Amino acid sequence: xxxxxxxxxxxxxxxxQKAGKLINKISPSLQFIHMGKGxxxxxxxxxxxxxxxxxxxxxxxxxxxxVTKVLDLLNKRLYLDExxxxxxxxxxxxxxxxLGALQYLTGREVKRNEKS
Numbered sequence: 001x002x003x004x005x006x007x008x009x010x011x012x013x014x015x016x017q018k019a020g021k022l023i024n025k026i027s028p029s030l031q032f033i034h035m036g037k038g039x040x041x042x043x044x045x046x047x048x049x050x051x052x053x054x055x056x057x058x059x060x061x062x063x064x065x066x067v068t069k070v071l072d073l074l075n076k077r078l079y080l081d082e083x084x085x086x087x088x089x090x091x092x093x094x095x096x097x098x099l100g101a102l103q104y105l106t107g108r109e110v111k112r113n114e115k116s
Contacts, residue, residue, distance in 0.1 A: 003064040004093045007071075008057065011086035015078055016056035022073050023058070027066045032059040055086075061093070 011019050034057045079085045
């Protein structure tokens, strides 16, 4: 089975729906969206380009082979290289505790003898 990554995208709450649609355009996947305003110091927010407005934090499980495509599209359409537009990063998923959890996260059926 292909490896997956957890992608975390933080954007303004106005960009949340657009971001979700962009991600699904390339990799239809499970998404968790959390709204918040954060508690970081203003200097840290400015350095990260996160700004001070309410934010949407989107967690998506993406196949490793599609990560670059998704990141490129998000950078291009959400202008993530400009200050206060947001931030995106990925984390390796190295273990999932059970076949049911793996199927839920990846959105596909996994055979018992298939290795992740």
